[in-house]
Amino acid sequence: MKILVPVKRVVDPNIKARVKADGTGVETANLKMAINPFCEIAVEQAVRMKEEGGVDEIVVVSIGVTQCTETIRTALAMGADRGILVETTLEMQPLAVAKILKLIAEKEKPDLVIVGKQAIDDDCNQTGQMLSALLGWPQATFVSKIAVAGDHADITREVDGGLEKLTVKLPAVMTTDLRLNEPRYVTLPNIMKSKKKPLENVKADTLGIDIAPRLTTLNVKEPPQRGAGVKLADVAELVNKLKNEAKVI
Amino acid sequence: MSTYAAPLRDMQFVMKELVGLADITAMPDCAEVTSDLVDAVLDEAGRFAAEVLEPLNRGGDTHGAQCADGKVSSAPGFKAAYEQFVTGGWNGLSGESDFGGQGLPHVVAMPVQEMWNSANMAFCLCPMLTSGVLEALKLCGSPSQKQLFMPRLTAGTWSGTMNLTEPQAGSDLAAVRTRAILEGDHYRIHGTKIFITWGEHDMAENIIHLVLARKPDAPDGVKGISLFIVPKFLINTDGSLGERNDVKCVSIEHKLGIHASPTCVMSYGDAAGAIGYQVGEENRGLEYMFIMMNHARLAVGLEGVAIAERAYQHAREYARTRVQGRAIGQKAGERVTIIHHPDVRRMLLSMKAQTEAMRALAYTASAALDKSKHHPDDKERRRNQALVDFLIPIVKGWCTEQCVEIASTGVQIHGGMGFVEETGAAQYLRDARITTIYEGTTGIQAADLVGRKVGYEKGATAFAVLGDMRKLVAELALSANAEVRGLGSHMEQAVESLARATQWVVDTFPKDPNAVAAVSVPFLKLWGTVAGGWQMARAALIADAGLTAGADDADFYRAKIATAKFYSDHILQNSSAQSFEVCNGASSVIGFHDAQF
Numbered sequence: 130m131k132i133l134v135p136v137k138r139v140v141d142p143n144i145k146a147r148v149k150a151d152g153t154g155v156e157t158a159n160l161k162m163a164i165n166p167f168c169e170i171a172v173e174q175a176v177r178m179k180e181e182g183g184v185d186e187i188v189v190v191s192i193g194v195t196q197c198t199e200t201i202r203t204a205l206a207m208g209a210d211r212g213i214l215v216e217t218t219l220e221m222q223p224l225a226v227a228k229i230l231k232l233i234a235e236k237e238k239p240d241l242v243i244v245g246k247q248a249i250d251d252d253c254n255q256t257g258q259m260l261s262a263l264l265g266w267p268q269a270t271f272v273s274k275i276a277v278a279g280d281h282a283d284i285t286r287e288v289d290g291g292l293e294k295l296t297v298k299l300p301a302v303m304t305t306d307l308r309l310n311e312p313r314y315v316t317l318p319n320i321m322k323s324k325k326k327p328l329e330n331v332k333a334d335t336l337g338i339d340i341a342p343r344l345t346t347l348n349v350k351e352p353p354q355r356g357a358g359v360k361l362a363d364v365a366e367l368v369n370k371l372k373n374e375a376k377v378i
Numbered sequence: 379m380s381t382y383a384a385p386l387r388d389m390q391f392v393m394k395e396l397v398g399l400a401d402i403t404a405m406p407d408c409a410e411v412t413s414d415l416v417d418a419v420l421d422e423a424g425r426f427a428a429e430v431l432e433p434l435n436r437g438g439d440t441h442g443a444q445c446a447d448g449k450v451s452s453a454p455g456f457k458a459a460y461e462q463f464v465t466g467g468w469n470g471l472s473g474e475s476d477f478g479g480q481g482l483p484h485v486v487a488m489p490v491q492e493m494w495n496s497a498n499m500a501f502c503l504c505p506m507l508t509s510g511v512l513e514a515l516k517l518c519g520s521p522s523q524k525q526l527f528m529p530r531l532t533a534g535t536w537s538g539t540m541n542l543t544e545p546q547a548g549s550d551l552a553a554v555r556t557r558a559i560l561e562g563d564h565y566r567i568h569g570t571k572i573f574i575t576w577g578e579h580d581m582a583e584n585i586i587h588l589v590l591a592r593k594p595d596a597p598d599g600v601k602g603i604s605l606f607i608v609p610k611f612l613i614n615t616d617g618s619l620g621e622r623n624d625v626k627c628v629s630i631e632h633k634l635g636i637h638a639s640p641t642c643v644m645s646y647g648d649a650a651g652a653i654g655y656q657v658g659e660e661n662r663g664l665e666y667m668f669i670m671m672n673h674a675r676l677a678v679g680l681e682g683v684a685i686a687e688r689a690y691q692h693a694r695e696y697a698r699t700r701v702q703g704r705a706i707g708q709k710a711g712e713r714v715t716i717i718h719h720p721d722v723r724r725m726l727l728s729m730k731a732q733t734e735a736m737r738a739l740a741y742t743a744s745a746a747l748d749k750s751k752h753h754p755d756d757k758e759r760r761r762n763q764a765l766v767d768f769l770i771p772i773v774k775g776w777c778t779e780q781c782v783e784i785a786s787t788g789v790q791i792h793g794g795m796g797f798v799e800e801t802g803a804a805q806y807l808r809d810a811r812i813t814t815i816y817e818g819t820t821g822i823q824a825a826d827l828v829g830r831k832v833g834y835e836k837g838a839t840a841f842a843v844l845g846d847m848r849k850l851v852a853e854l855a856l857s858a859n860a861e862v863r864g865l866g867s868h869m870e871q872a873v874e875s876l877a878r879a880t881q882w883v884v885d886t887f888p889k890d891p892n893a894v895a896a897v898s899v900p901f902l903k904l905w906g907t908v909a910g911g912w913q914m915a916r917a918a919l920i921a922d923a924g925l926t927a928g929a930d931d932a933d934f935y936r937a938k939i940a941t942a943k944f945y946s947d948h949i950l951q952n953s954s955a956q957s958f959e960v961c962n963g964a965s966s967v968i969g970f971h972d973a974q975f
Contacts, residue, residue, distance in 0.1 A: 159934070161386065206422075314422070314462065317470065320422060
């Protein structure tokens with residue numbers, strides 16, 4: 130089988146993001162960038178499935194600026210086979226990403242698309258679901274376990290009340306939850322080898338689809354600073370404050 | 379507590395803009411090493427350092443390696459981390475590709491090794507010694523020895539050690555007494571070796587000891603010492619591990635620092651004699667050791683950079699969070715974090731500026747090492763060989779001496795809490811302290827510098843480097859940026875101080891080597907101080923050009939120029955005092971009588 134894994138380039142999760150002074154977004158200039166952690170889990174899953182047998186090829190795709198090739202190379206170093214960069218300088222929103230991925234999925238004909246459930250920059254949690262709808266394929270979101278069996282997959286997904294087990298027919302779109310796996314450390318020989326793996330560059334504006342942003346960002350603000358705490362005399366005072374100040378009970 | 383983050387931006391700046399990675403990768407054998415590949419390697423190595431190695435550093439210090447019944451257990455977590463290190467293929471970073479290594483140039487290995495040493499120096503000593511053994515085998519091993527030992531040493535499933543020192547033979551290796559007696563196709567080794575780093579441990583399947591020993595008919599002194607391979611487990615003809623050899627760890631030392639690195643007393647031949655195999659020709663052991671010592675000395679100089687960087691990050695974090703007192707002149711209002719106090723800022727800056735200068739000089743030396751091996755032009759290869767030979771004692775001696783001072787400043791910034799172990803600042807100082815001692819003390823480095831590297835060649839390489847420095851002074855004077863021009867005038871004075879002292883050494887060495895020896899360490903430090911200033915001024919020029927060209931990383935470049943200015947105002951100024959000490963200080967040392975002590 131063949132697995133398609135989209136990967137997103139985001140600000141390194143270990144770095145403290147700052148809001149731009151003019152409030153138009155998050156400062157990304159000269160920040161260390163990395164593969165989105167949920168996408169990394171998706172790549173890891175695909176690589177593990179390949180190592181266990183039954184997967185012939187893993188194709189990773191990233192959409193964005195030229196530097197997204199670094200993100201693709203990371204996935205190739207983890208064990209993916211081939212990369213596609215859909216190059217654009219436009220701001221990419223989930224619908225546009227899903228439309229592009231639909232085109233690629235139709236061309237590549239994967240049996241499975243594994244998508245990170247959300248990206249840590251915009252936290253949209255929409256792309257996988259939109260892609261499934263556009264393709265007309267089944268979806269399994271927030272999966273923490275995948276077992277492929279013939280023309281279907283048995284999955285476990287994390288829901289509010291606990292775990293839900295489902296069977297989905299393939300081809301399908303799945304989105305990864307945090308506990309699906311723990312991504313490996315990339316080995317040095319694999320970093321070296323990743324340089325030799327094929328990486329195709331496609332310009333987004335040659336695809337003939339409308340990927341213009343649909344949403345307008347009005348303003349981005351830092352969360353309010355946490356104020357100093359106060360010491361309370363007794364439980365009664367706490368209850369009073371929760372009721373009248375915080376208004377939570 | 380701070381967490382380590384690899385200073386990727388500065389490392390990339392030094393590699394790509396200051397040292398010229400492109401020159402290295404343009405050479406034959408290095409072409410695969412593209413700039414984005416280097417970024418990917420650095421990223422992942424930094425992650426390994428921060429997530430795997432660093433969390434073990436404190437426990438390694440408090441628990442240490444333990445020795446019982448000749449068996450050494452590594453500190454908690456080390457064995458698993460080493461396995462990850464080997465699985466990740468990191469041990470083969472700059473290893474020969476014929477034996478499974480990745481063959482990356484030294485200039486790429488430097489930042490990677492710096493990160494690992496910053497995160498956990500005690501851990502890194504194990505792979506560092508292994509690479510020393512690999513270097514020796516590459517240099518003088520027979521084809522069958524290479525085939526047998528190098529693949530697994532390159533992978534790291536086997537580790538290596540260097541056995542030079544004996545109780546009576548420290549800096550003076552002529553006194554080596556360990557014996558090697560021929561028996562069929564091998565030798566039987568008897569003797570005791572001390573200070574054997576990672577001499578015994580539980581992280582690798584086998585340990586390959588390189589041992590200096592004397593044959594019965596060998597001449598006295600340094601010309602009678604041969605080099606032998608003594609594996610912990612003998613190796614069967616099919617390559618599998620066989621019997622335990624007659625070598626064991628008697629005890630491990632209780633040390634000031636690097637507690638997680640077992641420093642072993644090794645006993646060879648308590649029973650029938652340890653089986654050993656001669657490496658290279660007989661009686662040339664010490665010569666071989668000195669060739670690979672060059673690499674080891676560069677690696678120890680880099681440890682100095684690494685610990686200095688780690689101590690700086692630790693102190694910076696504390697200075698940013700510790701609230702104490704009000705800003706000077708403020709009688710009321712908010713108390714401030716101590717980074718706002720001018721004296722703390724000065725201390726932090728002295729740490730940062732010197733660390734950056736040390737990094738720049740160490741990486742420059744490693745680039746010269748790469749060029750000495752791979753440059754297509756024979757003349758360039760020889761020029762770079764002379765340069766790296768000249769720079770190595772300076773990098774080793776100066777970077778480690780400064781590192782001790784920097785780590786000590788780190789403790790100072792923490793105040794009383796720095797003296798308390800639980801803040802972690804003290805560990806860097808304790809770990810740093812060995813770096814000025816092993817692989818040749820600072821005194822030995824200085825003796826090498828004034829003797830082999832300056833005196834014997836009448837200062838040829840030294841004056842060539844001074845020539846480069848003078849060219850830089852001329853360039854700085856032409857800068858449109860007043861701050862950069864200011865660096866130029868300071869640099870000019872420093873270069874002339876250095877030239878005077880170098881001339882004094884060249885003139886005095888043939889007639890009064892004692893006098894030169896008396897001021898050799900100040901001479902080494904002077905070279906370090908000015909060479910550091912040279913690199914910082916070069917960095918400022920490049921940063922200024924970057925700013926003029928409108929580079930989008932303006933903050934980094936502005937900070938680089940400001941750091942160079944601090945170095946120029948505060949550190950480089952020591953050069954005039956050091957130069958005075960070199961040119962005038964010998965007589966008060968030589969003239970002092972034994973009885974007056």
